[in-house]
Amino acid sequence: MTTSNVHPFPAIKPGHRLVPAKIESGATSTLIYIECPTWCTEDHLGEPVRAVEDVMHRGDTANLYAPTFGYGAYPVQMHAWVECDPVATDPQFRAAHISVSDAGGNDGSHLTPAMADKLADDMVSMASQLRTLARTARLHNAAGDSDPSMDEALRRIRGGVA
Numbered sequence: 001m002t003t004s005n006v007h008p009f010p011a012i013k014p015g016h017r018l019v020p021a022k023i024e025s026g027a028t029s030t031l032i033y034i035e036c037p038t039w040c041t042e043d044h045l046g047e048p049v050r051a052v053e054d055v056m057h058r059g060d061t062a063n064l065y066a067p068t069f070g071y072g073a074y075p076v077q078m079h080a081w082v083e084c085d086p087v088a089t090d091p092q093f094r095a096a097h098i099s100v101s102d103a104g105g106n107d108g109s110h111l112t113p114a115m116a117d118k119l120a121d122d123m124v125s126m127a128s129q130l131r132t133l134a135r136t137a138r139l140h141n142a143a144g145d146s147d148p149s150m151d152e153a154l155r156r157i158r159g160g161v162a
């Protein structure tokens with residue numbers, strides 16, 4: 001028996017698995033197998049692309065919804081996920097990076113892991129500032145139309161009763 005026509009199965013890169021992907025162009029539909037990062041949750045079979053170079057890998061989305069008592073359920077939203085474009089000419093897009101988008105789903109920001117860490121720090125800082133804003137609004141509302149510091153002075157004079 002000869003083994004000259006036996007081709008070894010290509011080794012899959014660490015952190016990847018082989019998954020089926022559907023390529024659909026016009027009436028033609030082709031099933032191929034692609035290397036897909038283990039963090040990717042994209043349905044490469046259920047959501048076909050027009051060409052193999054259109055295959056993108058995307059992970060689960062982290063979401064932030066700002067509620068409102070005004071119009072619209074969640075008019076301000078922020079979504080972030082890991083993605084990579086295996087055939088991008090720009091190595092930063094080819095590498096796994098973080099994409100951040102708003103409610104409109106427009107092409108938003110693309111961040112390196114270091115940039116995402118910085119953004120996370122900024123979000124923690126903003127959360128602290130948001131609590132300060134809430135405190136200011138709460139004090140204003142509790143004081144009615146008068147100056148909150150005057151109210152506090154009055155409260156002390158009356159022995160804790162405003």
Ligand SMILES: [Zn+2]
Pocket residue numbers: 035036037040041042044056057058
């Ligand atoms: Zn994938």
